[in-house]
Amino acid sequence: MVILQNIINGLLIGGLYASVALGFSLVWGVMNVINLAHGAFIMVGAYVTFWIYYFFKFDPFVTIPFSMAFTFILGYLIQKYLINLVVKAQVFMVFILTFGIEIFLMNISNLICTADFRSVNPRYAGSGISLGGVLIPYIRLAICFIALFLTYLLNLFLNKTKTGNAIKAASLDKEAAQLVGVHIGRIYTMTFALSAAFAGGAGSLIAMMVAISPYMGGIYTFKAALIACLGGLGSIPGVVAGGLVVGMAETMGSHFISPGYKEFIGFVLLVFILILRPEGIMGKKFFAEVKH
Amino acid sequence: MTALVFLLVETAFGQDVVRLGCSISLTGKLTYEGKATRDGYEFYKALINKKGGLNIGGKKYKVDIKYYDDETNVQTSTKLIEKLITEDKIDFILGPYGSGPSFATSAITEKYKKVTALPMAAAPEVFERGFKYMFGMIATTDIYLRDIFYLAAQQNPKPKTVAVLWKNDLANKGLADPVPQFCKDNGFDLIYNEKFSAGASDFSAELTVIKSKNPDIFAFLSQLEQFIIGLKQIKDMKINAKIIMNGIAVPQPDLIKSLGKDAEYMVGPTHWYRTFKYKDSLFGDSPNFVKEFKQMFGYEPEYHSVGASAAIQTLGIALEKAGVLDVEKVRNALATMNVNTFWGPIQFDEKGKIKGRTMPVGQILNGQYTLVYPPELAEAKLVWPKPAWQ
Numbered sequence: 097m098v099i100l101q102n103i104i105n106g107l108l109i110g111g112l113y114a115s116v117a118l119g120f121s122l123v124w125g126v127m128n129v130i131n132l133a134h135g136a137f138i139m140v141g142a143y144v145t146f147w148i149y150y151f152f153k154f155d156p157f158v159t160i161p162f163s164m165a166f167t168f169i170l171g172y173l174i175q176k177y178l179i180n181l182v183v184k185a186q187v188f189m190v191f192i193l194t195f196g197i198e199i200f201l202m203n204i205s206n207l208i209c210t211a212d213f214r215s216v217n218p219r220y221a222g223s224g225i226s227l228g229g230v231l232i233p234y235i236r237l238a239i240c241f242i243a244l245f246l247t248y249l250l251n252l253f254l255n256k257t258k259t260g261n262a263i264k265a266a267s268l269d270k271e272a273a274q275l276v277g278v279h280i281g282r283i284y285t286m287t288f289a290l291s292a293a294f295a296g297g298a299g300s301l302i303a304m305m306v307a308i309s310p311y312m313g314g315i316y317t318f319k320a321a322l323i324a325c326l327g328g329l330g331s332i333p334g335v336v337a338g339g340l341v342v343g344m345a346e347t348m349g350s351h352f353i354s355p356g357y358k359e360f361i362g363f364v365l366l367v368f369i370l371i372l373r374p375e376g377i378m379g380k381k382f383f384a385e386v387k388h
Numbered sequence: 389m390t391a392l393v394f395l396l397v398e399t400a401f402g403q404d405v406v407r408l409g410c411s412i413s414l415t416g417k418l419t420y421e422g423k424a425t426r427d428g429y430e431f432y433k434a435l436i437n438k439k440g441g442l443n444i445g446g447k448k449y450k451v452d453i454k455y456y457d458d459e460t461n462v463q464t465s466t467k468l469i470e471k472l473i474t475e476d477k478i479d480f481i482l483g484p485y486g487s488g489p490s491f492a493t494s495a496i497t498e499k500y501k502k503v504t505a506l507p508m509a510a511a512p513e514v515f516e517r518g519f520k521y522m523f524g525m526i527a528t529t530d531i532y533l534r535d536i537f538y539l540a541a542q543q544n545p546k547p548k549t550v551a552v553l554w555k556n557d558l559a560n561k562g563l564a565d566p567v568p569q570f571c572k573d574n575g576f577d578l579i580y581n582e583k584f585s586a587g588a589s590d591f592s593a594e595l596t597v598i599k600s601k602n603p604d605i606f607a608f609l610s611q612l613e614q615f616i617i618g619l620k621q622i623k624d625m626k627i628n629a630k631i632i633m634n635g636i637a638v639p640q641p642d643l644i645k646s647l648g649k650d651a652e653y654m655v656g657p658t659h660w661y662r663t664f665k666y667k668d669s670l671f672g673d674s675p676n677f678v679k680e681f682k683q684m685f686g687y688e689p690e691y692h693s694v695g696a697s698a699a700i701q702t703l704g705i706a707l708e709k710a711g712v713l714d715v716e717k718v719r720n721a722l723a724t725m726n727v728n729t730f731w732g733p734i735q736f737d738e739k740g741k742i743k744g745r746t747m748p749v750g751q752i753l754n755g756q757y758t759l760v761y762p763p764e765l766a767e768a769k770l771v772w773p774k775p776a777w778q
Contacts, residue, residue: 307617
């Protein structure tokens with residue numbers, strides 16, 4: 097029964113991890129930008145949920161569109177007025193810039209929200225269903241489903257809309273996409289804004305599980321990088337696979353080896369996958385081609 | 389000597405100033421604790437300066453504190469301490485929050501033979517290096533949980549089994565290390581003892597195993613952030629231990645603010661409490677400390693701020709006792725100190741650790757951290773067993 101419970105735990109947390117890595121993988125895959133501010137957008141999304149929940153008593157799940165809209169606008173502005181200025185420079189420059197943005201967002205949040213730990217704790221927190229002795233908390237179940245639904249929505253957007261196809265085209269071949277009329281600057285701005293919006297959505301979900309503080313995001317940037325590499329850069333199904341693999345590996349590793357090696361197990365897995373399949377579980381070679 | 393005194397003392401607006409230095413977390417993960425510690429230092433500074441300052445060798449010196457933000461990074465903290473000593477020429481250092489930073493920064497102050505007062509260094513390892521220039525104001529982690537285990541053993545029916553899940557850092561390792569001995573002393577069976585990594589934010593796998601073992605006593609040992617996450621998941625998993633304890637976070641108001649009624653009945657020790665009966669001429673008694681601190685900073689202090697005030701006050705007393713701004717003399721004044729302050733009796737052992745401090749036990753009852761042990765300080769009786777999760 098314990099093992100069954102832990103399989104469920106691994107799947108539930110894996111779904112959430114997928115949503116955490118979604119935007120990160122998109123930006124890396126399309127723009128070749130390793131966005132170190134990704135965790136900060138998650139933090140901003142978590143705060144939007146917290147404040148709406150706190151002031152207006154909205155159900156935290158209802159706040160997801162608000163946090164996505166807020167982080168979309170924030171991401172749009174940051175890309176348009178900051179990252180687009182250096183996107184043609186060496187990768188290292190963008191790397192430093194996103195690191196700076198992360199520090200800025202953390203400190204501005206510290207200034208506005210203070211460093212107090214906050215929590216979104218709705219009335220139904222802690223309740224769940226019991227199936228033959230296996231407990232499934234409602235919140236975790238809902239978080240997993242919404243995370244997977246958001247992933248599905250992004251996949252749909254990329255495959256079925258004109259803008260989505262333009263984003264994919266830009267990731268495949270920037271120059272060819274420009275030749276057929278794709279405005280790369282606009283597409284990059286849209287991609288980054290979308291990535292921030294999905295990070296904000298993940299932040300809303302995470303807000304229900306953790307303690308919210310201005311410095312909560314760093315660990316998620318780390319996790320997103322791991323999942324994106326595992327799943328394959330820019331590949332949406334790959335992100336889902338990566339999230340589930342990391343969730344299951346951490347849970348099973350904790351169960352069979354020791355909780356102390358949880359993070360370690362994730363990275364050992366990454367090394368093995370990169371040796372056996374360098375493009376990631378579902379990555380394709382044309383995603384995240386090396387750009388200069 | 390004259391040159392040294394010249395470096396140590398600045399004259400501002402015709403008033404002599406004794407300069408103290410501090411590298412503390414004002415941004416990063418430990419911002420909350422860092423700011424609370426800084427406010428404790430600032431509270432003392434405001435009060436002592438209002439009284440005209442410290443009386444050192446018959447002359448009044450205002451207290452000034454130079455702060456640097458270590459961004460919750462131990463490497464940065466050690467560099468900043470070195471900067472305070474070598475560039476800012478400060479000889480008297482106020483410690484940061486936490487065992488890890490205290491462990492690292494005290495190695496620098498020891499290297500330069502500068503006095504450091506450590507308000508929140510709790511890991512026993514900090515005091516096991518034969519250092520002579522540091523002084524710790526709080527009990528070390530090896531006794532934090534001792535009285536909680538003792539209290540649990542007095543309950544009827546007596547609990548039998550214990551599970552411990554602890555964060556793998558210096559402070560929480562110090563809390564977890566003596567648990568097997570506490571179990572032995574009180575006749576408990578330790579059925580689960582595992583650590584988790586410092587960055588962990590999901591404990592569902594560990595809690596699943598703990599639930600299957602159904603312990604009577606559950607110690608979840610971490611700082612506040614992970615305790616909040618842990619408690620949410622403990623509730624999700626419906627772990628109904630008769631007592632759930634934590635060594636650090638229970639007296640912190642943010643626990644109740646974050647979790648509301650879900651924080652109810654949590655048990656944890658504290659270094660200080662408003663029912664402490666000690667008093668002195670600067671702060672008065674504990675209720676007066678709380679009142680005046682709240683007037684100045686707009687929030688009620690808990691042990692981080694109070695411990696910081698006690699640390700800087702102790703350093704101030706040593707400076708007055710030494711009568712000169714000489715590091716060796718101030719160090720000797722601290723080593724031989726025997727005074728009573730609002731924090732309690734202050735005396736240090738040969739390792740620089742405060743003598744005779746115990747850890748009163750509190751439980752969150754009706755939305756307030758309330759002392760339940762020892763009987764002479766207790767405001768209520770321990771609620772046992774903890775009611776099951778709703």
